Amino acid sequence: MPTHTPPKQVVILGASGGIGAALVQHYAAQPDVETVHAVSRRGDTPAAGSVVPHAADITDEASLIALADALEAPDLIILATGILSDGTALRPEKSLKQQSLPAFEQVFAVNTFGPAMAACHLIPRMPRDRRTIFTALSARVGSISDNGLGGWHAYRASKAALNMLLRNYAIEMARLNPDFVCAGLHPGTVDTDLSRPFSRAVPEGKLFTPAYAADCLAGVIAGLSPENSGMVFDWAGKPVPA
Secondary structure (H helix, E strand, C coil), rough: CCCCCCCCCEECCCCCCHHHHCCCHHHHCCCCCEEEEECCCCCCCCCCCEEEEEEEECHHHHHHEEEEHHHCHHHHHHCCCCCCCCCCCCCCCHHHHHHHHHHHHHHHHHHHHHHHCCCCCCCCHCCCCCCCCEEECCHHCCCCCCCCCCCCCCHHHHHHHHHHHHHHHHHHHHCCCCCCEEEEEEEEECCCCCCHHCCCCCCCCCCCCCCCCCHHHHCCCCCCHHHCCEEECCCCEECCCC
């Protein structure tokens, strides 16, 4: 992938999470970035240098509307949000008998409905006269053709639905801005609260630090072009099949 002009106005939702916080640090260290809007539910990311904290909940549409009103022409938006388990009742299903409506509602609210509402209110704030990028953390397990294990029903389904939405946004926005890019990003298995309970079987060298994952994802983002719009890429820049 070629490297394009760096973004100046970066918005990162999920800034208090492991990958989100690392992405904030990465972009805050880039000399061409003017502002990093660090968005979390509490808005407690320290304001320093180019970092501006914001409070917004991806599952609260009113807070997303307020966030959109506070932004001016972001050229890169990253949704570093997601849920797999909550450490108590919510856990990935190993059997169809373990499925429950509350689990589906909770997982889809964060992994699918929240990103949809974020796109609804934030993408219209992006410029239409130059290259802009809207990305969201997806997962390889959201690939239908690559699914050979089954299980994890709510999580897989929520990410597959997210990937479809990203494809839809790519098609629609290409009519308004030929330089718009919308893509999903698979960060690999990262040592964060989301994946830690399920990382024991990860081969040596395949459990990434948040900082390493953030650097890899930023490199992938830098190389995205309109012809990549609507696709999902892993941390190494390789396409994830639909």
